[in-house]
Amino acid sequence: MRHVSAAEVRAVILDHVAPYLEARGLKPEQVADDFDLLTEGIIDSMGILALIAMIESHFEIKVDMEDLDPEHLTVVGPLSRYFEQKSRPGAH
Amino acid sequence: MPTESRGDTPFRSEPFLRGLGNRLLQVVALYAPGQTTVRVWLHRRRGVRIGNDVRIGTDVLIETAFPEWVRIGDHVIVSMRSTIIAHFEGSLPPVQEKTAYVSVRIEDEVFVGPGSIILPNVTIGRGSVVSAGSVVTRSIPPMTMVQGNPARPIAHCEVPLTYRTPLKEFLSRLRPIQQTEGLHSD
Numbered sequence: 001m002r003h004v005s006a007a008e009v010r011a012v013i014l015d016h017v018a019p020y021l022e023a024r025g026l027k028p029e030q031v032a033d034d035f036d037l038l039t040e041g042i043i044d045s046m047g048i049l050a051l052i053a054m055i056e057s058h059f060e061i062k063v064d065m066e067d068l069d070p071e072h073l074t075v076v077g078p079l080s081r082y083f084e085q086k087s088r089p090g091a092h
Numbered sequence: 093m094p095t096e097s098r099g100d101t102p103f104r105s106e107p108f109l110r111g112l113g114n115r116l117l118q119v120v121a122l123y124a125p126g127q128t129t130v131r132v133w134l135h136r137r138r139g140v141r142i143g144n145d146v147r148i149g150t151d152v153l154i155e156t157a158f159p160e161w162v163r164i165g166d167h168v169i170v171s172m173r174s175t176i177i178a179h180f181e182g183s184l185p186p187v188q189e190k191t192a193y194v195s196v197r198i199e200d201e202v203f204v205g206p207g208s209i210i211l212p213n214v215t216i217g218r219g220s221v222v223s224a225g226s227v228v229t230r231s232i233p234p235m236t237m238v239q240g241n242p243a244r245p246i247a248h249c250e251v252p253l254t255y256r257t258p259l260k261e262f263l264s265r266l267r268p269i270q271q272t273e274g275l276h277s278d
Binding site: 045046049053065070073074 | 223239246247258259260261263264265266268
């Protein structure tokens with residue numbers, strides 16, 4: 001497992017949901033840090049599971065999300081930073 | 093009471109007046125206000141066995157002919173336009189077993205999503221979640237989220253989805269089931 005930056009995770013997240021952003025007329029660079037993918041209609045409850053699994057697979061990071069604030073689960077910035085933190089050497 | 097035989101299963105037709113009353117109550121329950129009060133009371137009057145703190149959404153259809161074969165536990169949410177079917181013609185239980193017979197069991201803290209269909213002879217385990225539009229054809233283990241037609245397990249739930257549970261907290265405690273795990277052999 002290598003250390004990944006929040007920007008890398010953000011790019012992967014936004015690439016994953018790009019068609020749905022486009023349907024909303026949004027480009028990835030227009031997505032704010034506090035953009036909530038769930039409440040903005042980009043992903044549904046199943047989509048968050050797929051998104052987390054995709055990030056885990058892409059970066060080979062395994063997370064249990066117990067220490068992630070549920071309110072941040074679907075928010076681009078905090079979610080990206082969470083995976084960055086989890087990719088640090090020695091992080092659990 | 094008229095009795096006839098259909099194959100190996102003795103069949104007793106439904107008394108007309110009782111059936112008419114059941115259906116009238118069902119029709120009123122479809123759109124009456126009061127998801128925790130009036131609708132629940134109407135379905136209990138029909139014979140559905142319903143626990144405490146249950147929410148029944150608009151346009152929910154619960155077994156027309158044999159409502160007493162449906163058992164719903166405590167803190168259950170049955171969302172709008174769901175349908176619960178407790179019998180198929182030709183697969184009825186023997187007459188002598190009809191009083192205590194239960195075809196559909198929905199255990200405590202189950203969430204049934206909008207537009208779901210629950211077919212006869214299934215148990216939905218405690219704390220499980222049926223995603224919107226799913227068709228439940230087989231029993232579901234406790235604390236399991238299912239989706240699709242036929243409904244298949246897609247995640248383990250660490251917390252039940254009750255009306256007190258924030259959606260994001262519920263989502264953060266879901267654990268996806270691997271593709272090879274929990275699939276039925278259809």
